[in-house]
Amino acid sequence: MRTKKLYKVTFLHLGKCYELYARHVASSSLWGFTEVGELVFEPVGEGLLVDPTEEKLRDEFKDTHVLHLPMQSVVRIEEVENKGALVIRDASDGQKITPFPMPPRGR
Secondary structure, three states: OOOOOEEEEEEEEOOEEEEEEEEEEEEOOOOOEEEEEEEOOOOOOOOOOOOHHHHHHHHHOOOOOEEEEEHHHEEEEEEEOOOOOOEEEEOOOOOOOOOOOOOOOOO
16 A cells, blocks of 8 residues: 555646656645645666656756745646656647746746
8 A cells, every 4th residue: 555645746837838746735835836845756777768858857856845836837736656757848739738827928
């Protein structure tokens, strides 16, 4: 039997759709944010193949203890049995994801 829950968190960030796995998801103490903690990555050196997406995400979030994601950027949170591949997709490639209106960037 599983000892800790595993969540697949899908969220939008800078025009990309990220899928990460975490052990902790809750409402943040920061109003309007979702707290995502204990990010799950495969141990380095476990296999012969290196997933470049996983390496990129591991580098991007290496010093992150807890992510506080704006509620409107969270697309989906799923409780899953097993960890799958980590993904970064272009959010504008025809997927059926409609982001909540965000303020324009660069102004």
